[in-house]
Amino acid sequence: MRKLSADWIITLAHEPLKNGVVIIDDDGKVINLLQSPVGLNDVEHFDGILCPGFINAHCHLELSHLKGKLPEKTGLVNFIQNVQKFRSADIQEIISSIERAENEMRENGIVGVGDISNSENTFLQKKKQNLHYHTFVEVFGFNPASAEKLLSNSIELASKAPQEATVVPHAPYSVSEKLFRQIADLEQSIVSIHNQETAEEGKFYKNKTGDFLKLYEGFGLDISFFNAKGKNSIQSYLPWMGKGRKLLVHNTCSSEEDLNFAEDNSDNYWCLCPNANIYIENQLPDIPLFIQKKLKLVVGTDSLASNHQLSILAEMMTIAAAFSDIDLETMLVWACKNGADFFGWNDFGTIEKGKKPGLNLLQHVRETSGHFYISEKTTIKKIA
Ligand SMILES: [Zn+2]
Numbered sequence: 001m002r003k004l005s006a007d008w009i010i011t012l013a014h015e016p017l018k019n020g021v022v023i024i025d026d027d028g029k030v031i032n033l034l035q036s037p038v039g040l041n042d043v044e045h046f047d048g049i050l051c052p053g054f055i056n057a058h059c060h061l062e063l064s065h066l067k068g069k070l071p072e073k074t075g076l077v078n079f080i081q082n083v084q085k086f087r088s089a090d091i092q093e094i095i096s097s098i099e100r101a102e103n104e105m106r107e108n109g110i111v112g113v114g115d116i117s118n119s120e121n122t123f124l125q126k127k128k129q130n131l132h133y134h135t136f137v138e139v140f141g142f143n144p145a146s147a148e149k150l151l152s153n154s155i156e157l158a159s160k161a162p163q164e165a166t167v168v169p170h171a172p173y174s175v176s177e178k179l180f181r182q183i184a185d186l187e188q189s190i191v192s193i194h195n196q197e198t199a200e201e202g203k204f205y206k207n208k209t210g211d212f213l214k215l216y217e218g219f220g221l222d223i224s225f226f227n228a229k230g231k232n233s234i235q236s237y238l239p240w241m242g243k244g245r246k247l248l249v250h251n252t253c254s255s256e257e258d259l260n261f262a263e264d265n266s267d268n269y270w271c272l273c274p275n276a277n278i279y280i281e282n283q284l285p286d287i288p289l290f291i292q293k294k295l296k297l298v299v300g301t302d303s304l305a306s307n308h309q310l311s312i313l314a315e316m317m318t319i320a321a322a323f324s325d326i327d328l329e330t331m332l333v334w335a336c337k338n339g340a341d342f343f344g345w346n347d348f349g350t351i352e353k354g355k356k357p358g359l360n361l362l363q364h365v366r367e368t369s370g371h372f373y374i375s376e377k378t379t380i381k382k383i384a
Contacts, residue, residue: 001025004359004383005037006046008372010329011351012337022050022351022359028384029356046361049372050383051332052351053111053358054312055339057271058192058249058300061113062121063087064101065094066305073282076198077211081218083305091121098125101310105301106130108311109360109382112345114192114247114300116168117161126162134343135165136192142221144178151182168192169241172233173201173212176225177240184242190342192247192271195234196254198281205233235261245269247342249300251285252277259293269342270295272334274318275309276302287323297334298342313362313380320374328365328372359384 002024009017011033021034021043037043063083070082102125105113112132115122118140126133137158141150151167158165169175169183171194183191196202203210208228216223229236234248235258248262249271262268270290277284290297301310308314316331336357340349347356364377 001031002384003037003040003043004046004050005043006048006050006361008049009033009351010049010051010332010372012052012329012333013350013352016329024359024384027356028358030351030353032353033351046383048361048363049328049365050351051360051362052336052349053360053382054109054335055112055114055298055343055345055348056105056110056301056310056312057114057247057269057298057339057342058116058273058302059105059113059310060116060303060305061098061101061125062094062117062119063303063305065089065097066303067097068308070305072279074280075200075211076280077200077215079280079306080215094121095124097304098122101304102130105310107382108309108313109358109380110310110312111358112339112343112348114339114343116192117157117165120157120160123160123162129163132345132348133163134190135161135163136168137161137165138168138170139179139183140170140174141179142174142176142216142223142226144176144225147176147179147182150179155186166191170194171197171201172237173204173215175237177237180237180240184240184244187242188244189344190245190247191241192249193237193241195248195251196232196258197250197252197277199253202232202253205229205236206231232258234258238262238266241266243267245342247271247298249273250277251290252281252283254285256289256293259289259295263293263295268296269298269338271298271300272315272319273300273302274315274322276306278318279306279308284318284322287319287326291326291330296338296342298339299331299335311380313374313378316374317376317378321376324373328362328374331374358382
């Protein structure tokens with residue numbers, strides 16, 4: 001048993017506790033939460049803020065060996081071509097980079113991960129259950145003729161994934177309407193998709209123009225079957241995705257009209273991956289608009305192919321640097337509670353009796369009139 005106290009405990013279930021105490025058992029389960037350490041023995045006190053463990057809602061652990069290999073700020077189409085070019089590597093190198101990346105996530109206070117897989121490469125590591133994973137087995141296939149085959153391969157891969165898995169479409173520009181509808185027919189509880197990561201996706205859906213035409217040409221794919229939709233991708237494909245809860249990842253180019261359409265038609269969680277957005281497109285989503293619209297936001301790191309680290313704090317720092325009025329508590333709701341809600345992970349997300357959320361210590365956080373703000377000086381330490 002441990003009795004942990006800090007200047008503040010942000011539980012995300014109650015008001016922050018000033019000098020409060022959280023008591024956990026040897027498994028990290030919360031036994032009690034107290035307003036004050038007065039009268040208790042053996043209390044460990046920390047300078048700073050205790051908060052729940054983080055949920056990394058979007059990662060591609062299997063791309064960890066690409067760390068530092070791909071050039072930055074070249075745009076998504078070039079990035080995709082580079083991933084294809086550099087992706088293959090010695091399997092031992094792939095496996096050991098996956099293990100290192102997982103260790104990095106654990107040290108950075110991440111307890112649960114929504115992880116995209118195109119292969120079995122991460123399954124050995126996931127079997128160790130060091131972290132809680134939901135594997136999204138991702139299907140690519142813009143040619144409708146190959147839909148059945150691709151889907152059955154993905155269903156087979158998902159059946160081998162440790163812990164929990166669902167089959168999901170990669171992106172609007174890489175999945176045919178037919179394949180979208182076949183995935184929807186699986187009626188899975190949660191799915192994910194890369195949404196509006198680049199302005200090129202909008203050009204392609206609206207007018208069948210832009211850089212994606214070059215990409216298909218490069219792949220030798222005849223896309224004469226695809227007709228311009230006259231509207232943005234999300235307004236076209238979302239109705240093909242069925243009723244399940246959706247994780248929309250990136251949203252860099254989502255307009256207010258897109259957000260309105262999506263919220264009227266679907267149950268969505270919107271995943272921010274700001275460091276990957278800077279790495280690939282050098283652009284951030286309109287986060288203040290998302291807040292104004294009261295969207296359910298979550299945070300992801302994306303992969304080490306498009307990020308220098310796997311750290312939710314580093315993502316929050318980038319958001320805070322760009323939008324200085326967004327306070328820490330607001331971002332912790334995204335990074336902990338909303339992530340746990342999306343995946344249905346009841347043990348995680350908030351510090352409450354009976355849960356086993358993990359505990360992180362944040363230090364060098366500024367407090368101004370009852371609100372907390374992080375900066376590039378803020379640090380994180382995993383406590384439980
Ligand atoms: Zn991704």
